[in-house]
Amino acid sequence: MNNWYEKSFGEDYLIIYKHRDMHGAAAEVRKMIAWLKLPNHSHVLDLCCGMGRHALALVEAGYCVTGVDLSPILLMEARASDPNNTIRWVQSDMRSLPCDETFNESFDAVVNLFTSFGYFEEDSEQLKVLKQIYQALKPGGQFIIDYMNASYTAKHLVLSSERTVDENSIIETRNIKDGFVTKEIVVQGPHRKTSRYTERVKLYSLDKLTEMLNEVGLAIDAVYGNYDEDDYDDLRSPRMIITGHR
Incomplete structure (x- = not known):
């Protein structure tokens, strides 16, 4: 049986998340650059790069970038955007x-964005991800993990929504159970078969993430509640954007 992320990050992902554009990625990268204060030509790893929006913006900003993703379809889209x-x-x-x-202690910074963390059932599997970030960073290298704020997500969860993209109807239903937020997605349209997907991400508090980061040797420098640089607030911040270093 395939894991949910092996099925979900395919061609329909390009439709479901079409609203995520390069302009938004460039604005977020500008904030990341200010936080990291990296000199030009620094080596940056975009871990779970997806279609490559942030990786391309990082190159435009003057960095040497490696993009890693599990999905061959999203990587094909990324390569097409990088002729x-x-x-x-x-x-x-x-x-x-x-x-x-080229990976061991090779990067000045590692970024993990758009809630690309918490995909796995067990904490031990998420710890493997954090260990990979540690191992990829040069001593003193920095990281950014852009993750959802679990408390805010639970309080503001939209149980169901529907929208139209390129004649396709996208119906999303959400729930929280057993410490995971789950989104069921149905994509249907006049010229296609109906497809169904699941996204399932574990909810972590800042305290728990801090503990996990410390366990693998990573230290937190700052936590922001959004890309406007507002301080993180457990009740009011939509995001939990963690910056830190090895």
């Missing part, structure tokens, strides 16, 4: 990055 091959695109599970000199 000059300015980025190294690598297909890999985020729990087990390539064991070579």
